[in-house]
Amino acid sequence: MNASHTHFQSANACFRRSDHARWHRQQSKRHILRSQLGFSKPETSRPEVCEGCIHYHGIAYGYGDQRSLLICGFHPLGWLGELCPDWCGEP
Template identity: 65%
Template sequence: MDAARPPIRRIDYLLRKADYVNWHRQQSNQQILRSQQGFSEVEPSRPKACRGCANYHGVAYGYSREQRAPLICGFHPFGWEGSDCPDWKELT
């Protein structure tokens, strides 16, 4: 068996590496712009009532972006609308 990598695998590796470098550069540029405009802190995606809760799940399920739905927690799948969740439990 030939130990050399097939050329298509090498090309695939180089393309994935270039994509990652471009993504990383874009993230760095966005962070620089945020800090220049005074937005150094990224706003958390966790709902305010769920911050610090042990029941928080926060994973989106679904195969396509259009059909993907987040599961916030087991008690309140779409998140709690009020300010104080009755099922809030502190992280241990």
């Protein structure tokens, strides 16, 4: 292993540590602001009709502008009605 590769790895690790520290500070500030403003828990991005459903997936796939959120296996874009016919609560 040459010296330049080692320097690159140590610089990269330093940037990752500082980025994580910055992210952690921002999360701490958000937590403090939420507690001061009366927010007990953060808002969920889960649709109301999917609350408590075991089929909910909620992970975005793709890159850049092509990202799309997969809500569940039965209804990839989510259920638009008031009561999902495939809703199944946690056992």
